[in-house]
Amino acid sequence: MKLSSQGKSSAEVLASIRSMQRTDVDWRSGKAWAYVYYSDPELLDLLQSAYLTSFSDNALSPRAFPSLQKMESDVVAMAADLLQAPSANGNMTSGGSESIFLAVKTARDFALTRSPDIMPEIVLPRTAHPAFNKAAHYLGVRATRVDVDADFRANPAAMAAAVTVNTILMVGSAPSYPHGIIDPIAQLAAIATEKGILFHVDSCVGAFLLPFARRLGRTVPDFDFSIEGVTSMSADLHKYGYAAKGASLVLYKSADIYRFQSFTFDDWPGAHYWAPNLSGTRPGGPIAAAWAVMNFLGEAGYLDLTRRCLQTTDALAEGIRAIPGLSILGSPQLSLLALGSATLDLASVAGTMAERGWSLSLQTPPPVFI
Numbered sequence: 028m029k030l031s032s033q034g035k036s037s038a039e040v041l042a043s044i045r046s047m048q049r050t051d052v053d054w055r056s057g058k059a060w061a062y063v064y065y066s067d068p069e070l071l072d073l074l075q076s077a078y079l080t081s082f083s084d085n086a087l088s089p090r091a092f093p094s095l096q097k098m099e100s101d102v103v104a105m106a107a108d109l110l111q112a113p114s115a116n117g118n119m120t121s122g123g124s125e126s127i128f129l130a131v132k133t134a135r136d137f138a139l140t141r142s143p144d145i146m147p148e149i150v151l152p153r154t155a156h157p158a159f160n161k162a163a164h165y166l167g168v169r170a171t172r173v174d175v176d177a178d179f180r181a182n183p184a185a186m187a188a189a190v191t192v193n194t195i196l197m198v199g200s201a202p203s204y205p206h207g208i209i210d211p212i213a214q215l216a217a218i219a220t221e222k223g224i225l226f227h228v229d230s231c232v233g234a235f236l237l238p239f240a241r242r243l244g245r246t247v248p249d250f251d252f253s254i255e256g257v258t259s260m261s262a263d264l265h266k267y268g269y270a271a272k273g274a275s276l277v278l279y280k281s282a283d284i285y286r287f288q289s290f291t292f293d294d295w296p297g298a299h300y301w302a303p304n305l306s307g308t309r310p311g312g313p314i315a316a317a318w319a320v321m322n323f324l325g326e327a328g329y330l331d332l333t334r335r336c337l338q339t340t341d342a343l344a345e346g347i348r349a350i351p352g353l354s355i356l357g358s359p360q361l362s363l364l365a366l367g368s369a370t371l372d373l374a375s376v377a378g379t380m381a382e383r384g385w386s387l388s389l390q391t392p393p394p395v396f397i
């Protein structure tokens with residue numbers, strides 16, 4: 028494509044986009060089991076309206092946009108309270124990957140200030156999200172992945188054994204994305220405390236489900252700041268926070284750690300530069316939409332959505348278990364599950380499901396992931 032010489036009408040441009048979208052996955056039907064966390068048209072409408080209120084605004088300047096600063100700090104405070112550290116510090120970010128990047132960067136700089144001669148390493152279960160390796164790669168940090176047990180849970184003894192004098196951070200997931208399994212966070216955090224290192228809980232996909240699942244009577248192990256030793260957490264608003272895309276949170280229990288997150292630069296004619304995040308310009312839309320959805324739903328709204336989500340998962344799991352040859356891997360407690368089969372070719376099952384409009388992800392090694 029080349030830039031058109033005269034431009035096109037807005038109607039024509041929008042019609043072209045809609046036409047390209049015809050082959051996209053139909054997430055409104057509930058047949059897409061990843062990528063979009065959609066509840067209903069009313070909430071979508073609110074998100075879009077709220078997003079547009081701050082569409083052109085830029086959170087890089089709290090002075091120019093105190094509204095965004097206020098909304099961001101409200102969102103941080105509501106999430107911190109939910110995750111049992113009302114005084115936690117942190118920021119909204121563009122997504123889980125940026126939250127994780129910042130947590131690793133902050134841990135690195137925190138550790139290097141104390142021990143300038145180490146070669147920083149992080150220790151994580153094999154099931155932890157690739158964003159940790161991405162962050163480690165960008166930040167000159169070594170990432171050591173440790174095998175999980177037969178139930179896909181992090182193995183505390185093996186994690187402890189992987190810690191070296193260079194380890195700055197240990198990671199656990201609540202839950203992991205591939206299997207929806209919650210790592211033994213309390214045990215891992217105790218090991219990290221004993222070794223004198225920081226501990227991050229990646230609750231990108233679970234932070235806005237687990238607290239509500241527990242209030243609904245589900246058995247939810249401790250996973251958040253209520254555990255001594257948990258020093259930072261990542262929590263995606265744009266997953267089960269039901270916010271608009273481009274919205275996640277990174278939170279730190281202690282201001283002494285959080286202060287290593289931001290970046291300042293003084294030797295630039297443009298201005299004194301200070302940014303808490305990886306991004307410079309930060310779009311206002313995701314902040315306003317997240318603030319709106321949290322205030323709109325409140326605890327009752329999240330409880331209702333969580334109940335519906337878990338009931339749907341239970342029904343799906345029951346159906347899957349009733350199909351000869353199919354099984355569910357491990358014992359997932361939330362809304363994520365992975366299928367396995369000793370007898371069926373799951374790639375062809377996924378292909379047939381795709382022909383019927385269902386979007387499933389294939390894991391490596393084989394099993395199908397929902």
Ligand SMILES: *Cc1c(COP(=O)(O)O)cnc(C)c1O
Pocket residue numbers: 121122123124125156158200202203204229230231232263275
């Ligand atoms: C989704 C997810 C991430 C990454 O988040 P993005 O928003 O895709 O960058 C990290 N960890 C877990 C457990 C996730 O589910």
